[in-house]
Amino acid sequence: MGHWLERNIVEPGKLPLLLALASFVLTFVITRVIVRLIRAGKGPFGNVKAGGLHIHHVVPGVVLTVVGGFGAVASARHGFGAAAFAVLFGMGAGLVLDEFALILHLDDVYWSEEGRKSVEVVLVTAALVGLVLGGFLPFGVNDVTEEELQNRGGVILSVAANFLFSLLALSKGKARIAIFGVIVPFVALIGMIRLARPGSPWARRFYRRRPRARAKSILRAYHHDLRWAGPSRRIQDWIGGKPDPEPVRSLPGRR
Numbered sequence: 001m002g003h004w005l006e007r008n009i010v011e012p013g014k015l016p017l018l019l020a021l022a023s024f025v026l027t028f029v030i031t032r033v034i035v036r037l038i039r040a041g042k043g044p045f046g047n048v049k050a051g052g053l054h055i056h057h058v059v060p061g062v063v064l065t066v067v068g069g070f071g072a073v074a075s076a077r078h079g080f081g082a083a084a085f086a087v088l089f090g091m092g093a094g095l096v097l098d099e100f101a102l103i104l105h106l107d108d109v110y111w112s113e114e115g116r117k118s119v120e121v122v123l124v125t126a127a128l129v130g131l132v133l134g135g136f137l138p139f140g141v142n143d144v145t146e147e148e149l150q151n152r153g154g155v156i157l158s159v160a161a162n163f164l165f166s167l168l169a170l171s172k173g174k175a176r177i178a179i180f181g182v183i184v185p186f187v188a189l190i191g192m193i194r195l196a197r198p199g200s201p202w203a204r205r206f207y208r209r210r211p212r213a214r215a216k217s218i219l220r221a222y223h224h225d226l227r228w229a230g231p232s233r234r235i236q237d238w239i240g241g242k243p244d245p246e247p248v249r250s251l252p253g254r255r
Helices: 002-008 015-040 058-074 080-098 100-105 113-133 146-150 152-171 175-183 188-193 201-206 211-240
Strands: none
Touching: 015 080, 015 113, 058 080, 080 100, 080 113, 100 113, 113 175, 113 211, 152 175, 152 188, 152 201, 175 188, 201 211
């Protein structure tokens, strides 16, 4: 079965990656369905507890990721073992990244505004792995000929330039573009040449004495967020569930 998939569906050697991606996405979807049912009080599911301690699903996720990762390293590139460990790794990664916000904040923020980061990280991860599976390689060094492979200087220059573009885009507050720029050649160049977002390291360093550039950066970020924040939040709510409303804070001096 594995050999048939590699001959007809994916490139040779990429079956484990395909299985890992599929199990990653499927685990995330199933997990989100279950936790939303638990939240709504429907179905036979409930929180896992041991001695009064709530066991978050990031815990079995870490176990599966460790087992799958070390198993994949120790196994051959082909065969049932590689496929099985790839599935375990994808399942573990799905469980872990579904609670990425909890790890980041060291707090149970699953159903808060901060919990949206988990959905965003999962979407970005799935997109990046999908790009690699589709043929893109990090730093844009792909589809090189034998002559180009011999020219190590050109390859190193391509890697360094693409990494520099991504680093500059990241310094301008364009994290998503910087991440995708590592995989897709020259995508980070767009983020590098555009205005930095307010509050980014680049804006703090270079816009401090340039009021016109600072004002233009703030205005552009405002219009961008006004246009895309709403649709982005609705997609995240549809995929991961709507966060709990934040409690109304009373004004100082009032109770």
